Amino acid sequence: MEASKTVVILVKPGVDWASAHRLLSEKYAYRVLLVSSAKDALATMANIHVDLVVAEDVESDKDGLNFLAGLRVSNPDVMRVYVADTPECLSGTELVQAAIYQFLLKPVNEAQLGLVVERALETRELARRHRLLSREFKISGDTLDFNDRKSKIFRPESQRFEKLVYISEQMAEVCDLARQAAPTELPILIQGETGTGKELLVRAIHYNSLRRTSPLMMQNCGGMSDELLQSELFGHKRGAFTGAISDRLGLFRAADGGTVFLDEISEVSPSFQVSLLRFLQEGEVKPLGSDKVLHCNVRIVAASNRPIKDLVARGLFRQDLYYRLKGFEFMVPPLRDRPVDIEPLTEFFAAKHADAMGKKILGVSAKVIEKLANGDFPGNVRELENEVRRMVALAKDGEYLTTRNMSAALLAATQRAAPEQERGYLPEGVTLKDQVESLERQIVAQALMRNRWNQSRTASDLGLSRVGLANKIKRYALAGGDGNAID
Ligand SMILES: Nc1ncnc2c1ncn2[C@@H]1O[C@H](COP(=O)(O)OP(=O)(O)O)[C@@H](O)[C@H]1O
Ligand SMILES: [Mg+2]
Structure with a gap:
C-alpha cells in the first residue's frame, strides 16, 4: 500500500500559500489541501x-495552536506543525499541550517547511511500522526453507500476508504464550468464538514448531458421523463399511511427524472421545476393519x-480428554473485547486484498x-475481513477506502448494536422482579448475539431447552435473527 500522503494547511484567508502548496505537491508529491477555517479542516478530516x-x-x-491541541485528542495520529506569527505566540502552555511536532516562524521559509513536513511524516511512518511490526506473529519465517532453495524461490508473494496482526495486550499475551508453546510437543487446545483467528494461530504454532517441515493436516469434526470421522482420522480397510472401496490411510498416519488440527472438537460423540483419548495416550491407530494396531507420531491441536x-461440567465432554488436550490452553478473545486491533487489522486487510485484486488503495479514512x-x-475478524474485502472491491483504483464503500448493513448494525455492546449487565426497573427480568433479557439477548441467533447453541450455552429458549425470546420480544450466519 504505497500511500501518497495528505497534508492539510489551515491558513488565514487572503494569505498567499500558493508557492508552498506547489512545493509540497510537486517536489514531495503530497496531496495538499488548503482550508481557511478550523471547521473546514475538521470536515475534510472527517472525509x-x-x-x-x-x-x-x-x-x-x-x-x-488551540486547533492543533484539539486535534491531539480527536485525531491523535495526525502530525501537527504550527506556524507562529510572532515569537510571542510560542510562549505559554499551549505549545506544550498541543504536543506539536515542530513550529516555524513567519516569514515561512518554504524549503524549511518542506523538510519539516517530510521529516514529520517519516517519523510517523516509522512509528506506525514499528507498532505494526512489533505486533505480529509470522506464520512462515524466512528461516523456514533455508535448505530448500526451490521452495524459497517459488514461495508465493502472498505469504507476506500470512501472519497474525494485533496490537492489543490480550492478543500479545496469546501470541507470546503460543511462541513458547510452539516448540514443545504438548497438545494444544484453542478456544474462542468463530472467526477470532484460531485456525491462523494453529498455523502459526505449527510453522513455528520443530514439526514445520512435516505436514499440518486439518479436520473439522463438526457435523460428521462417527464412522466417517473414524475413517478420516484412523483410516479404514477396503470393505470395512459400505462404500469403503479401497484402503484409506487416515489423517493421523498421513500427517506422521507433523501436526493434526481438530477443529470443532466439542462436536464429537462420546464414543469418538474414547478413541481419541486412546490415541492421545498410546499413539495407537487402528484403521476401521483392520485388527492391526499401528503407531504414529502427531501433535494434536x-x-x-x-x-x-462448561461442557465438561455438564457431562457432555470427557474430563480426562479435556485434560489431555490442554497441554496448553488458549482463549482467543472476541474482537469486540479488543477494539484496538480493528485499526491495524483493517489496514492489513486493505493492503492484503488490494494486493490480491491488483488494486492500488491509498489508505483507509479515519x-x-x-x-x-x-x-x-x-x-469477529472474519467478518471484519469480509467487510474490508468488499470495500476494496468497491473502491476505485488509487483512492482511499471511505464510508461510501461501507456496507449499509454494517453502518446500520454499528448504530443498532452500540448500546448492547456494554458487557456489564445493568438491571432496569424498581422492583426485584423487574430487575431480575431485565437482567435475564440482557443475558439471553447477548447469548443469542454471541451465537449469531443459532438457537440450539444458545439454548445449550444457557442450559435451557430449545422450547425454554423460544419462550424467553417470545416473552422478551427479542428479535434480530436474520439467519445470515457468517461462515
Ligand atoms: N490477528 C489476525 N491477523 C490477521 N488475520 C486474521 C487475524 N485473525 C483472524 N484473521 C483472519 O480472519 C479469518 C478468520 O480466521 P480463522 O483463523 O479462520 O478463525 P477461526 O478459526 O477462529 O474461526 C481468516 O481469514 C484469518 O486469516
Ligand atoms: Mg475456524
Missing part, C-alpha cells in the same frame, strides 16, 4: 485520511468455539476506522 496538518492563527491569537470446561471500531462483529 479523508489526513496525515499531517500545518496551521497558522486564522482569526485570533493562538487559535491555530484442537479448537472449539464453545467453552469445553471515519471508516471510527465506524468499524464501534462495530460489534459477532463474526
